[in-house]
Amino acid sequence: MPAGKPIPKPSVCVCLNVRRASRAITKLYDQALKPSGLKVTQFSALMNIDAHGPLTTSALAKILMLERTTLVRNLKLLENAGFIENSPSPDPRERQISITAHGRHAIGQAQTRWRTVQRQMKQQIGTEQLQMLGHLVTVLEGMADGQGTSPP
Amino acid sequence: MPAGKPIPKPSVCVCLNVRRASRAITKLYDQALKPSGLKVTQFSALMNIDAHGPLTTSALAKILMLERTTLVRNLKLLENAGFIENSPSPDPRERQISITAHGRHAIGQAQTRWRTVQRQMKQQIGTEQLQMLGHLVTVLEGMADGQGTSPP
DNA sequence: GATTTTTGCGTGTATATGCACGTATCACGC
DNA sequence: GCGTGATACGTGCATATACACGCAAAAATC
Known part of the structure; x- marks a missing residue:
């Protein structure tokens, strides 16, 4: 077997x-x-667009817990690739994000592979740890939320 | 109190x-x-440069578990800010990365604040979860390692 | 109906991250 | 001394991420 690099012990800093x-x-x-041909970030965006039908950028951002402006650029890539469509909506402020046939085909290809890693991951990590991870996410997002906006 | 956004439940996807x-x-x-004036990433880089004395980019990359090329650019910013020095070494291939007085002053400022968040974090998350997190890091980095290189 | 507030978007700017490549130099074996 | 492989760097290219702004239009207020 190959040598394999020695992995430094986890840092003291929780964030790191x-x-x-x-x-x-x-x-x-x-x-x-x-x-x-999809990154995990793009895969998740596509899956959620597919699942939650045509929706606005802001709505999708809330679902994905992403900065809206971050999502705008991520979506641009998916649009260029022809996976999604960014069409106007009755309310001219809003945009309708929807998946295309090409996009559905892409996630079809990706899904099988995703299930495989996901399964491996669950096996390696264990149910208990997974639950704790879920809890960790909730706690952290809760903390990060409060700090966000207080001003006007 | 302010409304506060509703936080979506953790995803099914472990990666997300x-x-x-x-x-x-x-x-x-x-x-x-x-x-x-420091980001957490920069703070950690500076702290490690300070702790492990003058060292090469590659060495630091291993410590931080970062892609070397990523580190190269991160260091460039610290150098521009005058926090570190990137000087040549006997072996002309290598570079000596060392912290400057200005850099030490910066981490001095940051350290107090870091300790505060770190403490808060530990309180909110709990010892058990922290251990789990440490384990998670080890497992994931172990898995990601193997896949990396098999080549010639 | 006019004014103010809120909502929804996109852009400029900056950081972090990783892969593929190319370059220079050391360390070895011959 | 000369190839050969390993080592150490940096760059081009692409993505992900976030904050500060500005713009337009619906919604609420008066």
Whole structure:
């Protein structure tokens, strides 16, 4: 077997640990999805657009818990690739985001691979830890929320 | 009290959960460190440069578990800000990364604030979850490692 | 009906991240 | 001394992410 690099122990800084975990798991999912041509971020956006029908950018941002402006640019890529459509809506302020046939085909390809990694991940991590992860997400987002806006 | 946004339940996708956690906690730390003018990523780089003396980019990358090329650009910013110095080494291939007085002053400012968030974080998350997090990091980095390189 | 507020979008600017490549130099074996 | 492989860097290209702004139009208020 190949040597394999020695992995530094987790940091004392909670934030860095989460960031390290994020980088590592993103790499795993992205590699798994690679043949489908989708990144895990794009896959998740597409899946949610498909699931929650045509919807506005803001609504999708809330679902994905992403900065709206971040999503705007992410969606631009999906639009350029022909996976989604960004059409006007009755209310001219809003935009209707909807998945295209091409987009559905893409997630079809990706889904199989996603299920595989997801299964592996669950096996390696364990149910208990997964639950704790869910809790961790909730706690952190709760904390980050309050701080966000207080002003006017 | 302000309404506060409703927080969507954690995703089924393990990867997305970790990414969400990463975004949330990064926001918390960055806000806490804001007055110091450092991002949490920069703070960690500076702290490690300070701790492990002058060292090469590659060495630091291993410590931080970062892509070397990513680190190169991150360091460029710290250098422009005058926090570090990137000087040549006996071996002309290598570079010596070292912290400057200005850099030490910066982490001095940041450290107090970091300790505060870190404490809050530990309180909110709990020892058990923190251990779980450490384990999660190890497992994920272990998995991501193997896949990496098999080549020639 | 006019004014103010709120809502929804997109852009400019900046950071973080990773992969594919190319370059220079050291360390080895011959 | 000369290839050869390994090592250390940096860059081009692409994505993800967030904050500060500005713009337009619906909604609410008077």
